[in-house]
Amino acid sequence: MFSIYHYNLLHRNTFGVEAWADRFVEYANEEELVMFVKTECKGQPLLHIGCGSNLLFCSDVSGTVLHSGIRDIEQLPCDDAEMVRLRVGGGVIWDELVSFCVKNGWYGLENLSLIPGEVGAAAVQNIGAYGSEVGDRIEQVGLINLQSGDSLTVPGDTCQYAYRYSRFKGEWRGQYAVTRVTLRLSRTFEPDLSYGALADALQQRGIGNPTAQQLRQIVIELRQSKLPAPEVLGNAGSFFMNPVISRETFEELQTRYPRMPHFSVPGGEKIPAAWLIEQAGWKGRTLKNAGVYDKQALVLVNRGGATGKDIVELSEAVRADVKRLFGIQIEPEVNFI
Numbered sequence: 001m002f003s004i005y006h007y008n009l010l011h012r013n014t015f016g017v018e019a020w021a022d023r024f025v026e027y028a029n030e031e032e033l034v035m036f037v038k039t040e041c042k043g044q045p046l047l048h049i050g051c052g053s054n055l056l057f058c059s060d061v062s063g064t065v066l067h068s069g070i071r072d073i074e075q076l077p078c079d080d081a082e083m084v085r086l087r088v089g090g091g092v093i094w095d096e097l098v099s100f101c102v103k104n105g106w107y108g109l110e111n112l113s114l115i116p117g118e119v120g121a122a123a124v125q126n127i128g129a130y131g132s133e134v135g136d137r138i139e140q141v142g143l144i145n146l147q148s149g150d151s152l153t154v155p156g157d158t159c160q161y162a163y164r165y166s167r168f169k170g171e172w173r174g175q176y177a178v179t180r181v182t183l184r185l186s187r188t189f190e191p192d193l194s195y196g197a198l199a200d201a202l203q204q205r206g207i208g209n210p211t212a213q214q215l216r217q218i219v220i221e222l223r224q225s226k227l228p229a230p231e232v233l234g235n236a237g238s239f240f241m242n243p244v245i246s247r248e249t250f251e252e253l254q255t256r257y258p259r260m261p262h263f264s265v266p267g268g269e270k271i272p273a274a275w276l277i278e279q280a281g282w283k284g285r286t287l288k289n290a291g292v293y294d295k296q297a298l299v300l301v302n303r304g305g306a307t308g309k310d311i312v313e314l315s316e317a318v319r320a321d322v323k324r325l326f327g328i329q330i331e332p333e334v335n336f337i
C-alpha cells in the first residue's frame with residue numbers, strides 16, 4: 001500500500017486545480033483495501049478517485065483519498081463461444097483496455113475509445129459516447145464496502161444504468177470501492193454506427209465497412225478534433241448533461257426558437273446543452289481564470305491558475321443565463337467535491 005499524508009491533488013484531476021487531501025492511499029489489491037478499511041481508517045471520510053477526469057475539487061479534502069492499483073485483466077470461462085468475459089481491475093486505464101480488446105478481437109467498446117479515466121470509474125459513471133454506453137457490457141461489478149470492508153459482487157443489471165447514471169451515483173453514492181468489473185464482449189465485430197456524426201465521418205473517408213481498428217481510430221480523431229487535451233487546457237469533458245424537457249415545453253420553446261436542435265427520447269425531448277449555452281452567449285467567454293471552451297460550449301476550461309471556486313462560479317453564471325433565457329435547468333455532469 002502506498003500512503004502519503006498532506007497530499008497535493010493537483011496532478012490527480014484533469015481540471016488541474018490545486019487541492020490538498022489529509023491523506024492519499026493507493027491499494028494494490030483487495031486485501032490491502034479491506035485491511036485499511038477495517039483497521040486504519042477508523043470511520044474517517046473516504047473519497048475514492050480514478051484519474052480525476054470528472055471531478056472538480058472545490059476545496060481541500062478532509063480524510064483519505066483512495067486510489068486503486070488493481071490493474072490486472074483476466075479472461076473468465078464463457079459458455080457462449082461467440083462471447084468473451086473479462087474481469088478487469090478498477091485501476092486499469094479505460095482506453096488501454098479498449099485498445100487491448102480491439103487488438104485481441106474482442107468487440108463492443110470501440111465507440112468508447114479515448115474516454116479518459118479508469119475502469120472502476122467507468123462502471124460508476126456509465127461512460128458513454130457515439131451512441132454506446134459501458135453499462136450495456138457490464139455483467140458484474142466487484143465491490144468493497146467502505147464502511148465494513150465486506151466484499152460483494154453485484155450483477156450489472158442491478159446497477160440501474162442510465163444516461164451518465166448508475167446506482168453508485170444515487171443511493172450507493174460513496175459507499176463502495178469498485179475493485180473489478182466483468183465485461184461481456186463479442187468475438188464478432190458489428191460496428192455501432194447509430195450516431196450520425198460517426199457514420200458521416202466514415203462516409204467522408206470513403207470507408208463503407210470499417211474494421212474495429214478503423215472505427216476506433218476515427219472515434220479518436222473525432223474526439224481529438226473537438227475536445228481540448230487536459231494536459232494542454234485543464235477540463236473535465238462535458239461539464240453539463242443534456243437536459244430532457246417535456247414535449248409541451250419543447251413545443252412552446254420551438255415557437256420562439258424554431259432552430260432549437262432536439263432528439264426525441266423516452267420522457268420528452270433532449271436538447272443539446274452546448275446549443276443552449278452558445279445561445280446564452282457564453283461560448284468562448286472567460287470569467288476570472290475559467291472559461292467556456294471556444295470550440296465546444298459544453299466544456300469548461302481552466303485558462304491557467306483557476307481554482308475550483310472559479311470554475312463553480314462560471315458554471316453557476318452559465319446555468320443562470322440558460323435558465324433565464326429558456327427556463328431550462330442544466331445540471332452538471334461533473335462531480336463537485
Ligand SMILES: Cc1cc2nc3c(=O)[nH]c(=O)nc-3n(C[C@H](O)[C@H](O)[C@H](O)COP(=O)(O)OP(=O)(O)OC[C@H]3O[C@@H](n4cnc5c(N)ncnc54)[C@H](O)[C@@H]3O)c2cc1C
Pocket residue numbers: 014047048049050051052053054055068090115116117118119120121122124125126127128129176177178179227228229230235236237238335
Ligand atoms: C477530455 C475529456 C473527455 C471526456 N469525454 C467523456 C465522454 O465522452 N463520455 C463520458 O461518459 N465521460 C467523458 N468524460 C468524463 C470522464 O472521462 C468519465 O466520467 C470517467 O469515467 C472518469 O474516470 P476517472 O477515473 O477519471 O474518475 P474520477 O473523475 O476520478 O471519478 C469519477 C467518479 O467515480 C468515483 N470513482 C472513481 N473510481 C472509483 C472506484 N474505483 N470505486 C468507486 N468509485 C470510484 C469517484 O468518486 C467519482 O464520483 C471526459 C472527460 C474528459 C477530461
